[in-house]
Amino acid sequence: MKKLVKGLLLTLILVFGVAAAGCGDTKSADVQKVRIGVSSSAEEVIWKPIIDKFKAKNVDIELVVFTDYTQPNAALANKEIELNAFQHYEG
Numbered sequence: 001m002k003k004l005v006k007g008l009l010l011t012l013i014l015v016f017g018v019a020a021a022g023c024g025d026t027k028s029a030d031v032q033k034v035r036i037g038v039s040s041s042a043e044e045v046i047w048k049p050i051i052d053k054f055k056a057k058n059v060d061i062e063l064v065v066f067t068d069y070t071q072p073n074a075a076l077a078n079k080e081i082e083l084n085a086f087q088h089y090e091g
Helices: 002-021 041-055 071-077
Strands: 032-038 059-065
Touching: 032 041, 032 071, 041 059
Parallel strands: 032 059
Antiparallel strands: none
């Protein structure tokens, strides 16, 4: 479980680090909104500390709950969400 949370946190840091690097004004108070696809509403417990941490950095994370594992990939492709929490790489 800790490995999953660390992986998700690292993914978010990388995504927002790249986005912040592209912004000229780092003092902006604009809130960046990010929609993340999750497989069940039970994942809110896992995401709560991450959501709280990024809220302090002006990042509003919205969890989008899916009931079918094929839906998030289509939503990601259609830009309905920015991240898919259960997408992974098998190397």
